[in-house]
Amino acid sequence: MPRGRYLRHDPADGTPLGEERFQCAPGPTGWRYVSRLDDPAGRPAETVDLTLDHLGRPIRLELGAGDWRVRGAALDGVTWVRLAATGGEGTEGNTAARAFTGASPAFLVATAHLLRLTPAEPTARVRLVALTPPVLAPRTHDETWTLLGTETHATDSGPLTVRAYQVDDQQTGERGTVHLAGDVVLAAPGIELAELDSPPSAGMPAPAMTEE
Template identity: 55%
Template sequence: MPSGRYSFHDTHDDTPLGEERFSCAPGPAGWRYTAQTFGADGRPTGSVDLTLDSLSRPLRLELRYLGWQIRGGSAAGLTWVRSHADDPRLLHAREGHEQAHAFAGRSPSFLVAAARMLRLNPGDSSRLRVVTFTDPVLAPRTHDQGWTLEAIEAHATDNGPLPVERYRVSDLDTGDEYPVHLAGDVVLAAPGVELEDLDTPPNPWRGSEAKPVDPDE
């Protein structure tokens, strides 16, 4: 069960934005990722708890950031409830539903989840409809992403060759493109994200017989 630490920084001027201390592992449902998040000053800011089912769909998501909270999952698309800690009776909670495939946000777990769902072969591309929760109030934004698996390269390690997947991801609304490098269920590099520590090798996951997502469904 890999545990480690990601750091976040501004993609324009490299200003530190905080970090995420995580653990992830295959589980009875499919895969689970848990993390605690911290600001640049080291103070706790929230948490991430994402569970995928056997088809890499978001079975359950609990996302917290500075008092805001999202609870969601898959149900004829994606459903979620957005609330705040100052409203324990949920009087002002807002429900959301979209015909989308995956959740997205700052946490690197969402990149792993998307890649698992698509299950691309080298050279393949696909479109993914996502609901992104943006800091600092976890406001939802629904949009389309384009994913291309450019190559899988073997990197030598003390434990043998490590397959590293190199993706090109596009925001189809804005035209922004960026690279994402994954090894199993760990993000090695992405814009604004650095893997600082990792205590054990990533869990391998390619080779599963799960059906990839159909973007037209």
């Protein structure tokens, strides 16, 4: 069960956004990720609790940021409820997207696991619902993911396979490169892995790949 710490910053200007302490692991249903982001002053800023099924679909999402909370799942596309942290009636939403995305590294792992790109089929376009701090207002957008390649590195705990992806936002034209090892993000725009106490879980986020 990997536990560690990500440093998050604004990918546009490098402004520090805080430290996200996380733990994640495969389980009977698929994969679960739990984290808390503290801002640079040490105040709680965001929480993530995401569970995927074995196909990479979000079967439970609980996301908190600022004065807002979102609960969601894959149901007739994706369905969610957004409500104020102080309580009251929430606002429900549903759209024909495949999953959620957001600022946390959890969503990069989740999307890669959902798409399962291979050298034979290295590119896929996916519709996602973005939930961005601090207000978590849902925004539907399309991304194109391309598997750029894989590298295997020898480590003290055994071979470590790293996959590099190019991610293109089809609405803004923004492009970034994401490096994943199992269920851990090694580097991505606005994300830096600062600490990891055990190796990434094997088998995540994509099945073993073979060249044809």
